[in-house]
Amino acid sequence: MLNRYKVRLLVPTRPLGPKSSSLKISRNLVPGMATSTEHMTELSNDPWRRVSVVIVTHHSRAVIKDCLAEIGASAEVVIIDNASDDDTPDLARRARPDAIIRKNGVGVGYGAGANLGLMSVAREFALLANPDSRVDTTALTRLIEAADTYPDSALLAPTVLDDAGLYEPAHDVALFGRHLQPPRDGEQPPEGPICADHLSGAVVLLRMDSYRSIGPFDEAIFLYYEDDDFCMRIRTAGFSSILVPQAVVNHSGGGSVRPSAAYRWEKYWHMAWSRLYLEQKYHGAAACTAIALLSLLRFTAKTIGNALTLRRAKAWRDLARLFGTLGYLLHVPASRTVSRSRPVRTKAPSI
Known part of the structure; x- marks a missing residue:
């Protein structure tokens, strides 16, 4: 073994x-079998x-x-x-x-x-x-x-x-x-x-x-x-x-897709959706719902504020986040090929 x-x-x-490393560990790695x-x-x-x-x-x-x-x-x-x-x-x-x-x-x-x-x-x-x-x-x-x-x-x-x-x-x-x-x-x-x-x-x-x-x-x-x-x-x-x-x-970072308004919408929609999915997967539906409701308020306010100040790119980003959050709450699947929109509850690893 x-x-x-x-x-x-x-x-x-x-x-x-x-x-110096900006990360600190309490013990060095100890190799296994040669x-x-x-x-x-x-x-x-x-x-x-x-x-x-x-x-x-x-x-x-x-x-x-x-x-x-x-x-x-x-x-x-x-x-x-x-x-x-x-x-x-x-x-x-x-x-x-x-x-x-x-x-x-x-x-x-x-x-x-x-x-x-x-x-x-x-x-x-x-x-x-x-x-x-x-x-x-x-x-x-x-x-x-x-x-x-x-x-x-x-x-x-x-x-x-x-x-x-x-x-x-x-x-x-x-x-x-x-x-x-x-x-x-x-x-x-x-x-x-x-x-x-x-x-x-x-x-x-x-x-x-x-x-x-x-x-x-x-x-x-x-x-x-x-x-x-x-x-x-x-x-x-x-x-x-x-x-x-x-x-x-x-x-290169970002070089594997063509930047466009549609790409940015997809990016921020899925970032909001996937974050809620993992919250529910590891912390349960109640924790997920609490974060989702706060996100709705936050992204709505940011979308309106950015639109009124003519910061169009940021308004588009936050609108996509808002719709991604709504999509998750409405059980809209993120995948085009997988109909499942809710995770199987999983225990988070210990710290």
Whole structure:
């Protein structure tokens, strides 16, 4: 049996300085069983042989070619396209002829799309990568080294940099305590691997054995917070999520869809809906209703205030949030393919 490593959950604090981590843990990670000779040999030769790359696309023509260009030739690549009308699948096929590509005539959302891709994975790990990300061999090597070092880890995430080379925090405390934390402006990445409540879904390495125990993404969530839900279920199942600062990837951010008024409406509608869904899933209907009623008042006031002051973009954002909140209260499903609009009550993981 593999030895467990024990950590305490990270607690964000204010940045300690330009060379210090802005996150504090009470105990360092303790490695489990050493990596086998066979795995070390295979890893040093070609880490991509242990990985299936799963990419969910939607109007991703502008970024998919660069994403695929970084992936090693020996990797299995699975692309799930959510009803793109900009030739994303054709461009992906030309860039990666050996890729498994599934075209959905109707967008099924990120979680359901990822589940479809993960069904095709037969390798040890799945690398879930947004189409506007770029993951090179060095970054993948660092992630797999950490996965081998900490065998109870289910999910591992790298340091994420934007196109300007600026740090984007890829880890956080659990969703329900996030509003209590101070701003993270100026935060620097930790100096070594840490255990986190939440990892960003932009790029993550998923251990498939753990995934089969945890279960798939909740397909009732069309967009947003599906990674929060998945990370909470990782902890409930007894696994860990680890940030690996030495693995560094690039994430353009927002480059995987075409910005438009319709896109912004969809974004903020689903953010409001999905947040209430998780509140009910982990805290019950009464807590969800209380937050929803307060949100109705807040978003109504903000919509009117922004409209009167001619801040049209903000008024549009808050109107979408208002309608997303109303949609949830009226049992409107978020997904176009899943009729369920209410979760099965789940116990939140302990802090």
